[in-house]
Amino acid sequence: MSENIIDTVIVGGGAAGLTAAQVLGRARRAVTVVDAGAPRNAPAEHMHGYLGHDGLNPAELLAIGRREAQAYGVRILSGAATAVRRDGDLIEVVAGDEVLRARTLLVATGLTDVLPAVDGVAERFGHDAIHCPFCHGYEVRDRPLAVLGGDNPAMSVHQALMIPQWSRDLVFFTNGLEVDDADRARIEARGTRIVDGAVAGLVIEDDALRAVRLADGTEIPREAVFVGPRFVPQDDLLLQLGAERGAAGPFPTVPVDPMGAVAGQPGVWAAGNVVNPMAQVIVAAGAGSVAATAISAHLLERDIAADLARVAPAI
DSSP states (O other): OOTTEEEEEEEOOSHHHHHHHHHHHHTTOOEEEEEOSOOTTTTOSOOOSOTTOTTOOHHHHHHHHHHHHHHTTOEEEESOEEEEEEETTEEEEEETTEEEEEEEEEEOOOEEEEOOSOBTHHHHBTTTEEOOHHHHTGGGTTSOEEEEOOSOHHHHHHHHHHGGGTOSOEEEEOTTOOOOHHHHHHHHHTTOEEEOSOEEEEEEETTEEEEEEETTSOEEEOSEEEEOOEEEEOOHHHHHTTOOOOSOSSSOOOOBOTTOBBTTOTTEEEOGGGTOTTOOHHHHHHHHHHHHHHHHHHHHHHHHHHHHHHHTTTO
């Protein structure tokens, strides 16, 4: 095999990509990870639900993961992958000035959270403007909380129903979201106050959320607010290869099989938030591990076929 052809290019150096890199590195495969260095959970100071790493800063987890992968010979290339194309059985990935030629590709590029256009939300996102109760709910338990309606109506209503598990002092600001009578009854039955009308912004004092300000100037004291982002998968590379997002669900993604193989794209896998918006860190890491084992099996079959073709004349 030519020295400039590697076994796998992994685009995305988050939990999914680095876990896959470690598995494949341990399998003695030649792997390059292209990492733009902009993980989805970068604003967060801690992560939870990851066995053995509860409360760890997400950046520290990735630093550990990079060191572990590199110890198995994985190359980490900083920068963004801007283009991908096929060249026969190979896949070429353009990253900066390099063209990486690989036998397989794993896309683990995550997604973008499109936040409600409310003053202060973007600045406080990951601190006291949060979206995942399983990630951050325990840290704000029993405090005055809010749910802010946004571009993800189903998620906003779900949050309004769910957050009372962490605090019974909850206000649901619909912020122009239409909430039907049945959902209103369910939300109010949970003890949640519903406030209609537009929200102008968050009131921040001493680097902390103090209140939610309505368009009419009314300020309602709150200490943390849950928002429902619109999820946009960062799947440009998959689309360049000809993959298509599925039609189902409010936020369609490119379909993959249980092992992460991309439908209709031989030699291509995807894992993590790029194909599963709700995947927490530990789920994304697991998906990366599963995809890596499938990639390893795929490469093995190709190696066996090549070996058989090589020895056939002698036989």
